[in-house]
Amino acid sequence: MKQEIIVTGPMYPPTLAKLDETYTTYKLFKAEDRAAMLASVADRITAVASSNSGGIDGATIAKLPRLKVIAHFGVGYDTVDVNAAKARKVAVTNTPDVLTEEVADLAMALLLATVRRVPQGDRYVREGKWLKGSMALTESVQGKTLGIIGAGRIGRAIAKRAAAFNLKIAYQGPNKKADLPYAYFADPVALAGEADLLMVACPGGEATRNLVNRAVIDALGPKGFIVNIARGSVIDEPALIEALQQNRIAGAGLDVFADEPRVPEAFIAMENVVLQPHVASATHQTRAAMGQLVIDNLAAHFAGRPLLTPV
Ligand code: 8YV
Numbered sequence: 001m002k003q004e005i006i007v008t009g010p011m012y013p014p015t016l017a018k019l020d021e022t023y024t025t026y027k028l029f030k031a032e033d034r035a036a037m038l039a040s041v042a043d044r045i046t047a048v049a050s051s052n053s054g055g056i057d058g059a060t061i062a063k064l065p066r067l068k069v070i071a072h073f074g075v076g077y078d079t080v081d082v083n084a085a086k087a088r089k090v091a092v093t094n095t096p097d098v099l100t101e102e103v104a105d106l107a108m109a110l111l112l113a114t115v116r117r118v119p120q121g122d123r124y125v126r127e128g129k130w131l132k133g134s135m136a137l138t139e140s141v142q143g144k145t146l147g148i149i150g151a152g153r154i155g156r157a158i159a160k161r162a163a164a165f166n167l168k169i170a171y172q173g174p175n176k177k178a179d180l181p182y183a184y185f186a187d188p189v190a191l192a193g194e195a196d197l198l199m200v201a202c203p204g205g206e207a208t209r210n211l212v213n214r215a216v217i218d219a220l221g222p223k224g225f226i227v228n229i230a231r232g233s234v235i236d237e238p239a240l241i242e243a244l245q246q247n248r249i250a251g252a253g254l255d256v257f258a259d260e261p262r263v264p265e266a267f268i269a270m271e272n273v274v275l276q277p278h279v280a281s282a283t284h285q286t287r288a289a290m291g292q293l294v295i296d297n298l299a300a301h302f303a304g305r306p307l308l309t310p311v
Pocket of ligand 1: 075099
């Protein structure tokens with residue numbers, strides 16, 4: 001007899017295939033009648049696999065009285081109601097470390113693409129504009145200060161790369177980190193005042209909602225650029241759109257949005273914005289490694305071993 005699990009959201013297809021092979025899976029994100037699917041297995045389910053676009057809320061947790069573990073596909077687990085889980089002593093695991101370098105790579109790619117207008121250059125060539133004259137010059141990243149919001153694993157990996165690009169580094173977060181040689185600012189407005197380029201790399205969720213607001217954007221100023229590889233919720237999106245439209249900021253590189261996969265038309269219309277479809281960890285290698293952690297955490301749960309990556 002296979003063990004049974006609920007899968008609340010889509011994830012790397014080979015990981016899903018492996019879960020299907022190992023367990024009887026109930027895919028809540030594909031169910032026509034979610035309530036009926038939940039009710040039919042509620043008294044047997046001890047484990048759930050979740051993901052960013054299909055998390056698990058408190059109401060769903062409450063309907064699973066035997067639940068013991070939520071194995072989340074992703075380092076960020078803002079779509080999992082961790083407080084509701086904790087209150088029920090349900091463990092939550094995520095997928096840290098295995099995606100750090102990959103996400104930092106895309107963060108730098110997006111920073112350079114935004115400031116040096118790489119996609120715009122590509123369009124310039126494709127549209128035959130080069131035949132009529134050179135493309136306009138861009139800003140430089142050389143010697144600029146990169147302000148990093150969130151000096152966790154990913155923020156630090158970005159800082160390492162940024163140093164190789166001759167960027168000065170400063171950071172903001174809830175705590176000064178004793179082992180980091182960079183300038184620390186507790187206040188995001190103060191960080192933005194010091195920075196030319198702002199990199200958002202902190203966790204999402206209520207604690208950081210709209211952390212990058214109008215005051216932060218204005219402290220960065222009209223020559224400043226923002227890159228976000230964290231969560232759309234960290235930036236006050238209407239405030240960013242307004243600042244871009246009014247040239248109170250120079251440009252933005254965005255991998256994440258408030259209401260994915262819907263991207264505001266205003267961003268799409270602006271030439272100084274570089275857009276990505278939430279792909280910072282989206283390589284075969286990294287998604288496979290993330291999936292393996294989900295698989296290994298579930299296996300540990302069913303074997304009665306300690307979980308590998310509890311949050
Ligand atoms: C998502 C991410 O997990 O790890 C994270 O926090 O943002 C991504 O890697 C991805 O959208 C898959 O759900």
